[in-house]
Amino acid sequence: MKILKAGTLIEDNGKIGVIARVIRMGKMDFESDILSWRDNYEIHYLDGAVTVIGVKAFFRLVEDGKIKIIACSDTTTTLLPPSSPTGGVGQ
Numbered sequence: 001m002k003i004l005k006a007g008t009l010i011e012d013n014g015k016i017g018v019i020a021r022v023i024r025m026g027k028m029d030f031e032s033d034i035l036s037w038r039d040n041y042e043i044h045y046l047d048g049a050v051t052v053i054g055v056k057a058f059f060r061l062v063e064d065g066k067i068k069i070i071a072c073s074d075t076t077t078t079l080l081p082p083s084s085p086t087g088g089v090g091q
Contacts, residue, residue, distance in 0.1 A: 003039060003055060009070040010043065012061075016070075017045040023052065 008019040021042040039055040053061075061067040 004041070004072060008072050011068045011070055012045070013066055015045050015047065017043045020044045
């Protein structure tokens with residue numbers, strides 16, 4: 001299972017969202033490591049909602065057709081044009 005990158009655009013039950021962050025597997029730094037987590041995606045939706053979902057659960061929903069991957073972010077393409085160093089439009 002390939003981990004998607006931040007910037008991946010999705011449709012989730014008719015709502016458009018973007019994977020804003022990939023939270024990698026790890027453990028909390030306590031004396032006893034009883035808290036650990038799996039790989040997760042933090043997804044931001046156009047309506048302002050934010051959710052965190054486990055990668056395995058995310059791909060089960062993709063397989064079930066409840067989530068569709070619209071565009072994947074990778075190293076050769078970007079979903080948004082680069083911003084201007086001066087902050088102006090079209091400069």
